[in-house]
Amino acid sequence: MEKYLKLVNDDELQNHYQFLHQNPEIGFDLNITYKYVFEELTKQGYNPIPCGKCGLYVDIGNNKEKVILLRADMDGLKITEDTNLPYKSKNGAMHACGHDMHTAMLLYSSKLLRNFEFDGCIRLMFQPAEEIISGCKEMIENGVLKNVTKAIMIHVMPNTTFNTGTVIVPDSGTITPSCDNFEIKLFGKSAHGGFPHLGIDIFTVSSLICLGIQNIKNSELSLDDKVVISLGEIKAGNTYNVIPDTLIIKGMIRTFNNDVRKFIKFRIEEIVRCICKAYNVKYKFIIDQSVCSFNNDDNLRNEILNIFDDKDVFYEKVKSSSSGGAEDFSEVSKLVPTNMLMLCAGKKDEGYCYDIHHPKTIFDTNVLKYGAALYTMLGIELVKLNNIKK
Numbered sequence: 190m191e192k193y194l195k196l197v198n199d200d201e202l203q204n205h206y207q208f209l210h211q212n213p214e215i216g217f218d219l220n221i222t223y224k225y226v227f228e229e230l231t232k233q234g235y236n237p238i239p240c241g242k243c244g245l246y247v248d249i250g251n252n253k254e255k256v257i258l259l260r261a262d263m264d265g266l267k268i269t270e271d272t273n274l275p276y277k278s279k280n281g282a283m284h285a286c287g288h289d290m291h292t293a294m295l296l297y298s299s300k301l302l303r304n305f306e307f308d309g310c311i312r313l314m315f316q317p318a319e320e321i322i323s324g325c326k327e328m329i330e331n332g333v334l335k336n337v338t339k340a341i342m343i344h345v346m347p348n349t350t351f352n353t354g355t356v357i358v359p360d361s362g363t364i365t366p367s368c369d370n371f372e373i374k375l376f377g378k379s380a381h382g383g384f385p386h387l388g389i390d391i392f393t394v395s396s397l398i399c400l401g402i403q404n405i406k407n408s409e410l411s412l413d414d415k416v417v418i419s420l421g422e423i424k425a426g427n428t429y430n431v432i433p434d435t436l437i438i439k440g441m442i443r444t445f446n447n448d449v450r451k452f453i454k455f456r457i458e459e460i461v462r463c464i465c466k467a468y469n470v471k472y473k474f475i476i477d478q479s480v481c482s483f484n485n486d487d488n489l490r491n492e493i494l495n496i497f498d499d500k501d502v503f504y505e506k507v508k509s510s511s512s513g514g515a516e517d518f519s520e521v522s523k524l525v526p527t528n529m530l531m532l533c534a535g536k537k538d539e540g541y542c543y544d545i546h547h548p549k550t551i552f553d554t555n556v557l558k559y560g561a562a563l564y565t566m567l568g569i570e571l572v573k574l575n576n577i578k579k
Contacts, residue, residue: 190500193562196304202297202557205229207276209289213265215282216318217242217327222263226296226315233300241327243317249302249568250310255575258312258333258340258525259564260518261295262288262319271548285550287345287534288319294343294560301565309572312337318517322368322480325517329524338575339489340527341567342518343560347535347552348544354559356504357531358494361487364529366417366443367450368515369479373398373461376471379434388432394468395423395436401460402440405453417443417513418453443513445482483519485509486526493528496570502563532560 212221223243230237235247248256270283278284295313302311314333318324334340346357375395380388399420406418418440425436442457444450458474465472497504521527535541535553543550 190502190562190566193301193566194558196301197297197558197561199558202293202561203554205296206289206293206554206557209292210274210284211276211279213278213280213282213284213289215267216264216321217324219243219263219317222292223317226263226292229296230299233303235299240333241324241331244315244324244328244331244333246312246314246328246333247299248310248312249299250307250572252308253310253336255338256310256312256336257568257571257575258314258337258521259295259298259568260314260316260340260342260521261291262316262324263292264288264317264320264324266320266546268546268548272551274551283548285547286320286545287552290345290534290552290557290560291343294557295564297557297561298564298568301561302568305569307569307572309575310336311568311572322370322478322515322517325480325520329520334521334524337525339571340518340521340525341530341571342516342527343530343532343563344516345534345552345556345560346531346545347541347550348537349533349535350537351505351533352503353533353535353553353556354503355533356497356502356563357533358490358497358504358506359485359529359531360507360509361485361490362509363445363482364485364509365483365514365516365519366415366445367447367480367482367519369442369450369454370477371440371442371454371457372475372477373438374473374475375436375438375465377432377434377436380432382430382432385432388434389468389470390432391425391434391436391470392432394464394470395425395438397464398438398461399423401464402457405456405460409456410449414449415445416449416453417441443515447482480515480517481519481523483516483527483529484522485528486522489526489528492571492574493530493567496567500566500570502566530563532556532563
């Protein structure tokens with residue numbers, strides 16, 4: 190690991206990060222970020238390949254029969270940054286999940302890889318729209334997995350008890366839940382608030398639906414099912430004395446069990462259908478975005494642990510938790526052997542005391558050199574293993 194760290198020009202890497210942090214963008218609308226990454230890769234002599242809506246990748250190497258895929262996500266969040274960083278966001282959005290770090294690290298890894306010769310191909314995947322669990326599917330549909338035999342993602346993590354640069358290696362098997370974002374549209378009948386009998390009150394109907402949905406977890410599922418059903422948004426009306434004719438409820442389902450996942454979606458629609466029929470309300474039930482659970486491949490995990498032991502990488506093995514955080518790279522994990530690694534980016538007792546997705550989240554930027562070196566080392570060592578197994 191040390192030989193890779195020695196090659197890092199930290200000032201250059203920090204410049205990448207600070208530019209990306211100041212210019213967070215949302216979903217697929219990544220014009221600034223996409224242009225920055227594309228132009229930097231081009232300056233290095235590569236030929237970046239556009240892939241889907243605002244995604245791109247670059248292939249490094251001379252043999253594309255077996256490809257090692259390394260992923261960085263690029264999008265930010267609709268959060269107003271509340272930090273004192275001199276390079277804080279300028280546009281009302283925020284990189285509160287560390288995707289700017291992932292992008293900077295992988296972008297600099299492309300430069301580090303220039304220092305090594307290897308027989309094989311390392312594909313660097315720069316992905317949009319992870320936060321809305323849509324970007325990975327989009328890139329898969331546009332060919333990013335062609336000839337890929339193994340895939341790696343790294344996610345930075347502040348507010349930890351481990352030193353910055355420590356690699357967290359989760360268990361094999363399912364490590365993140367599936368996620369289904371749903372939308373329920375109710376269509377009633379508008380009326381003056383003083384004459385409710387002339388309309389259909391969809392507020393009452395929506396409250397019954399919300400109670401019914403929450404009761405699925407409370408009364409129809411076991412303690413062992415590890416389910417989250419959350420309602421996050423209800424919108425209707427625009428004044429106090431008019432009964433509106435439409436209402437929208439938005440929520441999400443997260444679970445580690447695919448059978449439970451199917452059951453919940455079935456029950457939500459059944460509850461909506463029955464209540465709406467009773468109150469003469471029409472409806473639409475839509476699964477807006479969804480991803481499956483993430484599977485950490487056991488064989489690939491063992492290969493990574495052997496690489497870490499051989500290259501003196503400091504890591505911690507952890508039991509996979511029941512965290513509710515979903516990850517859209519799970520769509521890759523169901524198609525090719527894949528592993529997720531976490532990279533510690535700030536100890537709680539050193540002031541990095543906010544978790545991701547918080548407006549005050551900050552990361553220890555010393556992690557950047559570790560991440561760039563880690564991407565580079567894993568790409569090269571996994572290519573070597575591919576060659577051994579030909």
